[in-house]
Amino acid sequence: MSQDIIANHLQHSLTALERAARDAALLATAHRVAATIVDALRSGNRLLIIGNGGSAADAQHIAAEIMGRYKKERPAYAAVALTTDTSALTAIGNDYSFERVFARQVEGLGMRGDVLMALSTSGRSRNILAALRMARERGLVTIGFTGSNGEALRTACDHLLVVPSDDTPVIQQIYMAYAHGICDEIEQGMMREAAKE
Numbered sequence: 001m002s003q004d005i006i007a008n009h010l011q012h013s014l015t016a017l018e019r020a021a022r023d024a025a026l027l028a029t030a031h032r033v034a035a036t037i038v039d040a041l042r043s044g045n046r047l048l049i050i051g052n053g054g055s056a057a058d059a060q061h062i063a064a065e066i067m068g069r070y071k072k073e074r075p076a077y078a079a080v081a082l083t084t085d086t087s088a089l090t091a092i093g094n095d096y097s098f099e100r101v102f103a104r105q106v107e108g109l110g111m112r113g114d115v116l117m118a119l120s121t122s123g124r125s126r127n128i129l130a131a132l133r134m135a136r137e138r139g140l141v142t143i144g145f146t147g148s149n150g151e152a153l154r155t156a157c158d159h160l161l162v163v164p165s166d167d168t169p170v171i172q173q174i175y176m177a178y179a180h181g182i183c184d185e186i187e188q189g190m191m192r193e194a195a196k197e
């Protein structure tokens with residue numbers, strides 16, 4: 001092992017990313033996730049995305065790819081990160097509890113057929129689990145992105161993408177690599193379907 005902390009991080013990330021890229025089950029889940037989101041968007045439903053910390057930033061990043069554009073010029077698709085409204089987050093956190101910050105927004109905004117995408121490296125964040133339970137109650141499709149210790153999310157999610165790492169930053173990097181691939185597939189899938197109309 002080299003003394004170079006940054007080089008070590010890159011090497012460790014690369015090894016985990018190579019493992020993730022070769023994982024056929026993971027790739028199959030990612031294709032199902034993209035197809036699920038295309039179905040929902042084409043039906044006029046929305047993609048809601050949640051996460052804490054770095055994953056809150058990732059939630060916003062993914063929503064921006066879908067609402068803005070990934071690579072191609074096309075109409076906007078309905079995606080929103082529930083991590084951005086500081087008034088809602090502080091009011092709900094203050095008046096109820098931090099555990100409710102996403103569940104309450106899912107209760108208010110989520111409609112049957114919408115998709116909730118939950119990013120949690122540990123799979124144990126209580127506000128994420130509470131939001132997934134609320135999503136089920138409201139008839140949303142639930143998608144989880146997590147790391148190898150995130151099996152707690154399994155029963156709460158219709159589709160669970162488990163990245164083969166237990167290191168929080170590396171999990172985030174790999175699920176963003178998958179998320180970019182999924183955004184590409186969503187954009188191409190939506191444009192293909194629109195061209196048939």
Ligand SMILES: O=C(CO)[C@@H](O)[C@H](O)[C@H](O)[C@H](O)COP(=O)(O)O
Nearest residue numbers: 052053054055120121122125168169
């Ligand atoms: O970005 C990082 C670490 O890389 C942190 O901000 C990290 O996201 C936070 O500790 C989160 O609270 C972790 O939550 P989760 O992924 O376990 O649900």
Ligand SMILES: [Zn+2]
Nearest residue numbers: 054168169172
């Ligand atoms: Zn991070």
